[in-house]
Amino acid sequence: MVVGAGISGASIAHHLARQGVSVVVIEQAPQPAAGATGRSGGMVRAYDPDPVIGDLALASLATYRDPGCWASGRAPLHAVGAVTAADPAQEPTLRQAAGQLNDALRTSAHVVTECDQVAGIHLAGGVALVEPEAGWVAPAEVTADWLVQARADGAVVCHGLRVHAVQADGGRPLVRTDAGTISAGAVVAAVGPWAADPTPGLRPASPVRSRSIQVSVVERRPPAPPHATFVDLRTGWYAKPVGADRTLIGMPHLVWDSPVDSPPDPTHAQATVAALTAHFPWLTTAAHLHTVRAADAYHPPGRGGQASELLEGTDVPHVWSVRAWNGGGVKTAPEAGRRIADACVADAFSDAA
Ligand SMILES: Cc1cc2nc3c(=O)[nH]c(=O)nc-3n(C[C@H](O)[C@H](O)[C@H](O)COP(=O)(O)OP(=O)(O)OC[C@H]3O[C@@H](n4cnc5c(N)ncnc54)[C@H](O)[C@@H]3O)c2cc1C
Structure with a gap:
């Protein structure tokens, strides 16, 4: 059973069903992607300073580029490019990373230095890895x-059904839902x-906390140039194009224990526009269209660094919790879904043995 039909649950269900495992997905909302996934900007890049995430x-990224991996027959990636800005001291690290990415993906990642602007983005004194x-x-x-692929491989996907509790029953999990056990x-x-705020029986061994993520969408009119997706490792500020004439902008919103459906914070939205103007000077006159606030699961600071495990145990045997994605699960x-599915299958076989 996979609890949750966000992007993580859907990926896990697809990979399990593809291996012939009997899969049921239980989602509390009437439709999939009702949580962080449905409000996400979806920026994807191969480089990340955390080697586990990278x-x-x-x-x-290889999967997102490959049309053969998708029921639609189309690769979902909008390859507008990705710019990761960093402190100039990071140049050797970025150069090494660019070489590794190109070796693995046959791409043209490269580092730019002493350059004011790249792919429509002002670097504000930084260097950048361009993918x-x-x-x-x-x-x-x-x-x-x-989920289409999972269903085609025999999975059952239930919407509008909430898991209330999971308990051990004869060595296997017994799952209590709105519709019975x-x-x-x-x-x-x-x-x-x-x-x-876990359901009983789903509490991960290392607790996680929810943290707010808020983004705004603004109008981008000529002469503002088209641009790549962007993240600045010095500040955590980010942006991505939304179609031909809009841009999504964001900066960290350090509000912990924030529910997914909290109302937008207008002060933070204004601060985001002001901050991102350093990289997109045209923002000073851009029309603000709307602000979206949601939350993701984070490993709190001081926990001893990023969790490297993809799955954590709970206090119920054979019940696992997926790691917190710290705002980067897409x-x-x-x-991650492929590896988690493999781990689940290994768990099943270890028990059979
Ligand atoms: C505004 C925003 C922008 C972002 N931008 C990016 C980005 O550019 N790039 C990137 O990589 N990541 C980004 N992220 C982060 C990324 O979206 C998340 O890490 C990812 O979507 C998490 O997916 P998930 O499936 O783990 O969780 P969710 O999408 O939250 O899915 C969890 C699901 O579980 C269901 N559920 C919960 N409890 C129960 C229960 N008891 N019973 C049944 N169902 C239950 C929920 O209804 C929900 O559908 C962004 C996030 C936000 C909010």
Whole structure:
């Protein structure tokens, strides 16, 4: 059983069903991608300063580029390019990373220095790793495609059904839902920010917290140039194009224990425009269209660094919780889902033995 039909649960369900595992997906909302996934900007790039995330993101970008991996027959990637800005002291690290990405993906990643502007983005004194073959995906479309594939491989996907509790019953999980109890061979909780206030039996061994993420969409009119997706590692500020004439902008919103459906924070929205003007000077006259606020599951600071494990145990045998994605679960979902599915199958076989 996979609990949650966000991008993580959908990827896991697809990879399990593809291996012939009998899969049921339980989603509390009437439709998939109702949590962080449905509000996500979907920026994807292969480089990440965290090597665990970078490893997942590199393999995931290959999947997002490959039309053969999708029920639609089309690769979901909008390859507008990705620019990662950093402090000039990071130049050797970025150069090394560019070489590794190009070796693995046959791409044209490169580092720019002493350059004021690249791919429509002012670097504001930074250096940048440019990945021309990266960009963004529509996370809800990706989720829907994986669920189509999972169903075609025999999975059952239930919407509007909430898991209330999971308990051990004869060595296997017994799952209590709105519609009664279900005996499962194993359970994977891919509940995103809901993991911060866990359903009994789904509590991850290392607690996570929900943290707010807020983004605004603004109008981008000529002479403002088209631009690549962007993140600045010095500040955490980011942006991506939305179609031909809009741009999504964001900066960290350090509000912890924030529900997914909290109302937008107008002060933070104004601060975001002011900050991103350093990289997109045309923002000073751009019309603000709307602001979206949601939350993702985060490993709180001081926990001892990033969790490297993809799955954490719970206090119920054969019940697992997916790691918190710290605001970056879309760029890792294809490969994370594949590895998590493999781990679940290994768990099942270890028990059979
Ligand atoms: C505004 C915003 C912008 C972002 N931008 C990016 C980006 O550019 N690039 C990137 O890589 N990442 C980005 N992220 C992060 C990324 O979207 C998340 O890490 C990812 O979507 C998390 O997916 P998930 O499936 O783990 O969680 P979710 O999408 O939250 O899915 C969890 C699902 O579990 C269901 N659920 C919860 N509890 C239960 C229960 N008891 N019973 C049944 N169902 C339950 C929920 O209804 C929900 O559908 C962004 C996030 C936000 C909010």
